[in-house]
Amino acid sequence: MKKITKDTYVSWFENMLFWRKFEDKLAAVYIQQKVRGFLHLYNGQEAILAGALHAMQIGKDRIITAYRNHVQPIGMGVDPKRVMAELYGKASGTSSGLGGSMHIFSKEFRFHGGHGIVGGQIPLGAGMAFGDKYHNRDCVTLCFMGDGAVRQGSLHETLNLATLWKLPVVFIVENNGYAMGTSVARTASHEEIWKLGLGYNMPCEPVDGMNPVTVAKSLDKAISFARKGEGPSFIEMKTYRYRGHSMSDAQKYRTKSEVEEYKKIDPITQVKKIIIEKKYLNDNEISNIEQRVKSQILECEKFAEESPYPDISVMYDAVYEEPNYPFLNHKLK
Numbered sequence: 653m654k655k656i657t658k659d660t661y662v663s664w665f666e667n668m669l670f671w672r673k674f675e676d677k678l679a680a681v682y683i684q685q686k687v688r689g690f691l692h693l694y695n696g697q698e699a700i701l702a703g704a705l706h707a708m709q710i711g712k713d714r715i716i717t718a719y720r721n722h723v724q725p726i727g728m729g730v731d732p733k734r735v736m737a738e739l740y741g742k743a744s745g746t747s748s749g750l751g752g753s754m755h756i757f758s759k760e761f762r763f764h765g766g767h768g769i770v771g772g773q774i775p776l777g778a779g780m781a782f783g784d785k786y787h788n789r790d791c792v793t794l795c796f797m798g799d800g801a802v803r804q805g806s807l808h809e810t811l812n813l814a815t816l817w818k819l820p821v822v823f824i825v826e827n828n829g830y831a832m833g834t835s836v837a838r839t840a841s842h843e844e845i846w847k848l849g850l851g852y853n854m855p856c857e858p859v860d861g862m863n864p865v866t867v868a869k870s871l872d873k874a875i876s877f878a879r880k881g882e883g884p885s886f887i888e889m890k891t892y893r894y895r896g897h898s899m900s901d902a903q904k905y906r907t908k909s910e911v912e913e914y915k916k917i918d919p920i921t922q923v924k925k926i927i928i929e930k931k932y933l934n935d936n937e938i939s940n941i942e943q944r945v946k947s948q949i950l951e952c953e954k955f956a957e958e959s960p961y962p963d964i965s966v967m968y969d970a971v972y973e974e975p976n977y978p979f980l981n982h983k984l985k
Contacts, residue, residue: 653872654706656865658932661923662941664706664864668698668920670945671723674732675895677949678722678739682899686957687739690768691753692720696862696894699919700826701727703867704794707875714784716764716777717796719754720826724796725763730756732948733955742959749962750970771797771804774823778810781821781884792878793821794871800831802845811852811886818883822874823849825886826861828893833905849886861889862917894918 654660675693682691694701697720704715705727715724722739726732730746738745739753746756754768764780767773777795784791801807802825814821825845829836836843849856855877860866867889874885892914896903915921927933933941 653869656706656868658930660706661927661930661932664702665920665923665927665938666941666945667727668702668864668923669942670732670948671698671701671726672920673945673949674723674726674736674952677953678736679895679899681740681953687753688741689752689754690719691739691899692897693895693899694720694723694893696914696918697826697828697891698723699864699922700796700824700861700867700889700891702919703864703869704824704871706864706868707871708792708794711762712791713875714762714764714780714791714793715796716773716780716793717766718770718773718798718801719766719768720798721754721756721766725756725758725761725766728758728763729761730758730763733952736952736956737959740956740959741961742956743962743966744955744959748966748970750967771801771806773797774801774804774807775810777823778814778819778821778884781814781819781878782817785817785820790879791820792875794824794875795821796824796826798831799825799827799829799836799845800834800839801825802848803831803839807848811849811854811884814884815852815854818881820878820881821884822871822878823884823886824871825888826891827888828891830893830897830905832897833901833903835905844888846886846888852886854884854886856886856888858888858890861891862914862919863922864919 672695675695678687681687701724717724722735726735734746735756738747738751738756741749743749746758756766774797777793781793827845846856846858859870870887877885894911
């Protein structure tokens with residue numbers, strides 16, 4: 653595994669702080685109705701992405717995930733201004749404003765969504781891994797899902813084939829404790845999701861998903877296993893989200909004291925503490941990072957605000973492949 657150095661911790665701190673503030677800004681503009689529809693925020697789960705990116709070979713490996721998907725493409729290299737513009741529904745967005753919050757996508761940076769159907773990305777992730785193996789491409793796909801998605805039948809069909817064909821894919825469950833508002837304990841006879849991998853004879857384990865170090869170590873092992881042609885792994889990242897399932901979630905299923913308890917192990921706070929203890933940065937340098945992040949967020953907001961909405965014709969271009977589709981009877985204004 654790549655060494656975890658001073659630069660790693662500093663990068664983790666700045667990146668995770670940016671992702672957190674990016675989501676906070678989206679929450680603020682959502683209340684102003686500048687972003688509409690559903691909005692699922694990643695607050696609290698940043699260590700999983702930070703650790704995953706450290707273990708991956710960026711530019712070679714892939715990520716596919718569910719609808720809590722704003723910051724992953726940023727981590728993969730997508731311009732955050734374009735991500736925010738997509739949520740605004742603007743033409744400068746990653747999908748010309750047509751995908752929105754749940755469908756961020758970037759072929760260029762090997763981020764394959766952003767999927768609104770619970771568990772819908774799981775067989776797709778295995779399919780991409782199959783394509784990479786078939787064409788002898790040295791790639792590994794990281795397929796993320798929530799704890800609620802593991803109750804989908806397609807997961808089990810996918811795990812079976814992925815193991816049988818030894819596909820280069822790592823299945824990662826971001827277990828934040830609640831599938832929407834339903835606790836894991838109410839959806840199965842056991843709470844150890846990682847044990848599902850045992851039924852398919854694949855490497856599986858639980859991991860502290862609030863610490864980027866433990867995430868990086870686990871995924872480095874799983875990615876190396878897949879890259880060598882040994883097949884998939886099934887990893888349960890035990891994490892926590894500080895905001896609701898979506899912006900419309902009243903969060904009546906958990907107490908404020910529970911949320912505050914988990915904030916004591918906030919991944920950003922953990923990394924910042926190590927930076928201070930090891931004297932990687934002084935207070936002034938940390939403050940500079942915080943100010944830089946604040947400025948970058950404002951730039952994203954300005955870009956999204958000032959970008960134009962897509963022309964109505966773009967909507968039809970994205971749906972119909974044929975330029976003169978015979979069954980399309982409408983007149984564009």
